[in-house]
Amino acid sequence: MKLFNGNRQAFALPKFEKTREVPLPATVSKELKDHLKRNPAVAVTLPWKDTDGPPTTVNLIITSRERKALNRNYFNPFIWKKALEKAGVPDERDNGCHMLRHVYASTLLHDGESIKAVSEYLGHSDPGFTLRTYTHLMPGSDKRTRKAVDSLLGVTRV
Template structure:
């Protein structure tokens, strides 16, 4: 978010290298076979496609990315920008369940106000 824009190569490209990969191609040819190999989803029957399931689609990578950033302490406004959302409130509604508990941080902040840096001393 700071500094000049930088152009990077696409992470997922078409087989011929001429542009972004289509989501359905990636799901059918790379992502779903990898999930089968990992035992996450069953293999399709011969002649059939993998079952459609959003929770196991390429979209799962987006949720993984968001969860990693939230766990690292990234704020919702920045995450919203990274994900291309116009409204940080939307990002918060979608990803709240991925946010780590802030109980320990809250206790530490309040303890710091009183100069108590060892909460165990209260025992």
């Protein structure tokens, strides 16, 4: 979704007009199905690509109280920041919604997903960019390193 002057919205493809397909774990699929049983998707019509674009109707799974497309200028201060406060997480730039993307990428890499796959899931054209941007030492990396070297040397530790 794009946001224009005057808080006007339009549906649009993501940055660089790249669509993404990511594997959906069964647990997430179940939660999504449960959510949709309690809160059915809402048909919302907005212009396509810019404020003068052709009207396009999409079923949204999360909407505003008025059953309209959720605007980030409402979501960030009134939903996201209140959730941070309730969870005791500092309201800092590093804890914005974009942080969820970083956590997703770092978690996949930490658990052994290939840099190429993570790069594709994030819509990056260069896996090197993904590697430079989203990796860092995660808790337990020292232990995994020792285990990998032990394994290479044929050492079994209990």
